[in-house]
Amino acid sequence: MTQKIYDILGIGFGPANIALAAALEELAPQFSVHFLERRSAAAWQPGMLLSGSDIQNHPLRDLVTPRNPKSHYSFTNFLYENQRLYAHLNLPLHYPLRLEYAQYIQWVAAFFAEQVNYQSEAAAIEPVQHPDSGEIVHYRVTTQNGEAYLARSIVMAPGRTPFIPAPFDTLRDSRVVHLNQYLPALAQAAEGNDALRVAVVGGSQSAVELLLHASSQHGVSRVAGFTRNFAFRQKDTSPFSDEVYFPEFVDTFYHASAENKARLRRELVHTNYSTADIDVLDQLYVRQYENRLLQRDTLQILTCHEIESCQPAAGGVRIESRHFVDGSTFSGEFDLVVLATGFLDLGTDERQEPCPQLLKPLNALQEDGAPTLTIGKDYRLENIAGGRLAPVYLNGLCESTHGMGDAGSFSLLAIRAQAIVESLAQRLTPRGEGGQ
The missing domain is CATH 3.50.50.60 (FAD/NAD(P)-binding domain)
Structure with a gap:
């Protein structure tokens, strides 16, 4: 047949x-x-x-x-x-x-x-x-x-x-996952653990959403967010910028030279990348402020931090990072590391x-x-x-x-x-x- x-x-x-x-x-x-x-x-x-x-x-x-x-x-x-x-x-x-x-x-x-x-x-x-x-x-x-x-x-x-940056790209550990695996990975990490420690890496909309979600979960005792940027940026939501999603822009971009494509991408990057909507930014800022009022250290946001190593350790996954301006360092162990690092x-x-x-x-x-x-x-x-x-x-x-x-x-x-x-x-x- x-x-x-x-x-x-x-x-x-x-x-x-x-x-x-x-x-x-x-x-x-x-x-x-x-x-x-x-x-x-x-x-x-x-x-x-x-x-x-x-x-x-x-x-x-x-x-x-x-x-x-x-x-x-x-x-x-x-x-x-x-x-x-x-x-x-x-x-x-x-x-x-x-x-x-x-x-x-x-x-x-x-x-x-x-x-x-x-x-x-x-x-x-x-x-x-x-x-x-x-x-x-x-x-x-x-x-x-x-x-x-x-x-x-x-x-x-x-x-x-998924984009897996260094030093995570050589690490094979089920406790380090890309954001697409977040919910099942969180459920697995929480089994038998009522003091879960979660790290989120990235400066995107997804990173902010993950920080909000993880820090609101019962049984999560500590959440840390790492970003190389000075701060979480607000997304460019100008209606003029949003014309990048018009069919006509596809024609413009496709026929542009390689040099002009690169220029357009640099100019328009904040319509989609390494940014977040103002509603979730406001929520995260208020939550961080509230933690300070209550003298809690359950939510930590480390800006300007470049992660230098991530290795399995006796008590979890150890992350070591450095503030690229003042040189201060961070070292801590986590039960789950989520990479909100894009694609x-x-x-x-x-x-x-x-x-x-x-x-x-x-x-x-x-x-x-x-x-x-x-x-x-x-x-x-x-x-x-x-x-x-x-x-x-x-x-x-x-x-x-x-x-x-x-x-x-x-x-x-x-x-x-x-x-x-x-x-x-x-x-x-x-x-x-x-x-x-």
Whole structure:
């Protein structure tokens, strides 16, 4: 029996490829589509669903609305279908709760359950060439459990790789985790420990939220936050700056020179990185002040501190840091260390990686030997195998080429999905549900 060849195989089924699934159904239903997802069920940041935290994003910038305001899969319709529309509109919040948005994403994902294989983590992508022309006509994708899938095109949306800075990058200790693992790691560390000591490393929105959450938990006796900055910065929320999340800015950024891209990123960094919203900054400052009033040392914030070492110790994980201005030092042991240090982008700098691990076989085929992938305006890999390449797209990994809208934000998910679907429609001839 001949193995089925899908028109489109999506790797990962988080928000980016869920938005793609909705766009394919509404714009190109003629294609056969399948997705592989390593999780056991659809989920969005389950390790960071902190009580009271919001999404920092306008709710109408959801999986579909900017592309199709009439879509069944909108956040507004999710609220309506679940009898929560009026109650939600009455909430005294600027942005939806992260917990509710996670439920929305799961709600949309459920409509496409038959197209998804959960607990299927892609392990390898093998280009399959035509025996006569040498053209790469499709791909064989193998999962960790040995299953194989054939597809005429691939849309990669595995999520970004966590950035683990020195000295943590060489440490293999279950008590040191990236923020994505925070809630389960906290629960594990708290087992049999009613005086938990937690360290949070970083100066981002997530770092501030983690400090607030950890310091409010029963059984946590001490929380310390480490940042190299002089202070936690407020996010740039100017409406002028937020035009960085407009579709038009993607065009501007993509066609800019490398020098101007770098200049724009330096200027706009505080719209997304190493900053926090004023509401959580105010909460943390008040909590720190209250601790001083009560003469407690349960919350400690160490600014201007560069961490010099992190090592397993008899009583936990020992962190040693130094104040880069006055030279004062800190040394302390913790039961849990959480790295709120962000994620890698594509590139060759410190906080970047040349390409996702799965795409290294394709990266090696680049004609000019470039160390990083060449990405087209439509998010498609270019400059490989003389252009004789079945389409491969990066969905949500292109900040270095397309700008801040690809930095893990929901703002352009729907528009990016549309661009990918339109490109696929130009390059694939539908072969039917059982196409071979």
